[in-house]
Amino acid sequence: MRRRTFLSGSAATAMYWRAGPLRAAGAPLTLTAAPLTQQVLPEEYAGHTALIGFNGSVPGPELRAKQGQPFEVRFQNELKAQTAVHWHGIRLENAMDGVPGLTQAPVSPGDGYTYRFTPPDAGTFWYHSHHMSHEQVARGLMGPLIVDEASPPDVDHDIVALLADWRLTEDGQLSEDFGNRHDMAHAGRMGNYAKVFLPDLTVKTGERIRLRLINASVDRVFPLIIKGLSGQIVALDGMPLPTPRDPEAPVLAPAQRMDLIADVTGSVELEMEHRMGAYPLGTVPVSGAQPPRTDEIPALPANPAAAPANPTRTLTLSMRGGAMGGPHDGDGIWAFNDVSDMPDAPLARIARGETVKIRLENDTRWPHGIHLHGHHFFELDADGTPGDFRDTSLVNPLEARDLLCLFDNPGKWMLHCHMLSHAASGMRTWIEVT
Ligand code: C2O
Ligand code: CU
Numbered sequence: 001m002r003r004r005t006f007l008s009g010s011a012a013t014a015m016y017w018r019a020g021p022l023r024a025a026g027a028p029l030t031l032t033a034a035p036l037t038q039q040v041l042p043e044e045y046a047g048h049t050a051l052i053g054f055n056g057s058v059p060g061p062e063l064r065a066k067q068g069q070p071f072e073v074r075f076q077n078e079l080k081a082q083t084a085v086h087w088h089g090i091r092l093e094n095a096m097d098g099v100p101g102l103t104q105a106p107v108s109p110g111d112g113y114t115y116r117f118t119p120p121d122a123g124t125f126w127y128h129s130h131h132m133s134h135e136q137v138a139r140g141l142m143g144p145l146i147v148d149e150a151s152p153p154d155v156d157h158d159i160v161a162l163l164a165d166w167r168l169t170e171d172g173q174l175s176e177d178f179g180n181r182h183d184m185a186h187a188g189r190m191g192n193y194a195k196v197f198l199p200d201l202t203v204k205t206g207e208r209i210r211l212r213l214i215n216a217s218v219d220r221v222f223p224l225i226i227k228g229l230s231g232q233i234v235a236l237d238g239m240p241l242p243t244p245r246d247p248e249a250p251v252l253a254p255a256q257r258m259d260l261i262a263d264v265t266g267s268v269e270l271e272m273e274h275r276m277g278a279y280p281l282g283t284v285p286v287s288g289a290q291p292p293r294t295d296e297i298p299a300l301p302a303n304p305a306a307a308p309a310n311p312t313r314t315l316t317l318s319m320r321g322g323a324m325g326g327p328h329d330g331d332g333i334w335a336f337n338d339v340s341d342m343p344d345a346p347l348a349r350i351a352r353g354e355t356v357k358i359r360l361e362n363d364t365r366w367p368h369g370i371h372l373h374g375h376h377f378f379e380l381d382a383d384g385t386p387g388d389f390r391d392t393s394l395v396n397p398l399e400a401r402d403l404l405c406l407f408d409n410p411g412k413w414m415l416h417c418h419m420l421s422h423a424a425s426g427m428r429t430w431i432e433v434t
Contacts, residue, residue, distance in 0.1 A: 038058055070118050083141065143162075184425040219420060236259075325365055334422050335426050369394045
């Protein structure tokens with residue numbers, strides 16, 4: 001069985017990501033969205049793929065901010081379409097959240113917008129279009145945003161690994177069937193070519209790396225196989241784990257992130273578990289060796305999050321619809337509590353400082369990754385104790401999960417499925433914190 005790519009039997013070569021320089025010394029950081037062409041498929045497939053991206057590359061440049069220090073980006077829209085930039089997972093000021101129609105007007109072609117915020121948390125985040133995002137993210141409007149700790153952990157390399165999933169035609173162009181009803185009602189826009197974008201570098205065995213995995217795909221859940229590393233998960237969705245954990249069968253839903261600190265034991269290979277077998281996503285080549293480290297994998301310093309109190313109430317978010325799903329009263333393919341799409345009134349108005357339990361009930365046949373803007377929440381374990389602190393929670397078909405969230409950030413915050421095709425076809429609502 002040939003399984004190197006979904007498209008044909010040809011070997012996938014590692015694809016590297018060469019974003020141009022961000023700015024001239026002293027000039028403000030600029031992010032320009034514009035059409036571009038890029039080799040997405042391995043080199044032996046002729047033809048550049050027409051995409052849209054930031055600063056001439058997909059993914060966009062690796063932006064680096066410092067924890068607790070002001071960060072400013074001058075965004076310029078050189079697309080033919082409206083857009084806006086959302087800073088996924090950053091607990092920022094509402095006006096900077098980049099959601100057209102809720103926190104700002106869409107940025108028209110030829111116009112710009114200046115985003116300014118001071119990230120309170122260090123960690124692995126990302127940025128992406130939040131306008132027609134099921135199409136604009138699929139076309140390439142996404143990139144990594146790393147917020148550095150004041151004193152980062154002692155590693156030899158800090159590597160961003162961004163996962164993407166493409167649906168391409170035989171001549172290597174994006175398939176233009178965006179938003180078709182079949183995708184919307186099922187798992188979303190599943191690609192036929194998946195890969196990980198890695199920086200162009202080699203590592204030595206014995207070196208310690210921090211690997212920052214970001215699932216920037218539109219709809220694909222990645223069950224991952226990671227080879228050539230021995231280490232632990234140190235953060236999820238940008239938030240440090242109090243105690244590092246072994247990476248057993250790691251799964252990343254769209255928008256989720258996972259940081260590993262690990263020692264190189266051989267060629268670092270990332271694969272996706274797939275019904276056709278292990279599917280290679282990309283490799284960090286190894287050359288040379290150094291003596292292995294003997295010190296333990298360190299926990300990252302905690303971010304400054306306040307502890308939630310006892311919940312004042314429970315909000316239920318019942319996911320309904322989709323193919324083979326039960327009926328609902330909403331008028332889209334998907335619904336939250338029988339309401340499809342953004343309602344005029346928020347799902348809830350919550351007083352700043354209130355802790356609320358959110359019950360996610362997946363009454364559908366498909367997994368959903370539910371994302372809340374402007375906050376992180378605790379996923380509650382079966383016995384009700386707070387588990388991981390995340391911004392996106394994966395709920396499998398016919399399962400339920402409780403979240404506990406301290407709503408301490410005032411504003412209008414979206415709550416939606418981050419399978420962006422599902423969001424576009426009904427799974428979107430919002431919460432107002434006053
Ligand atoms: Cu990654 Cu509503 O966003
Ligand atoms: Cu969904």
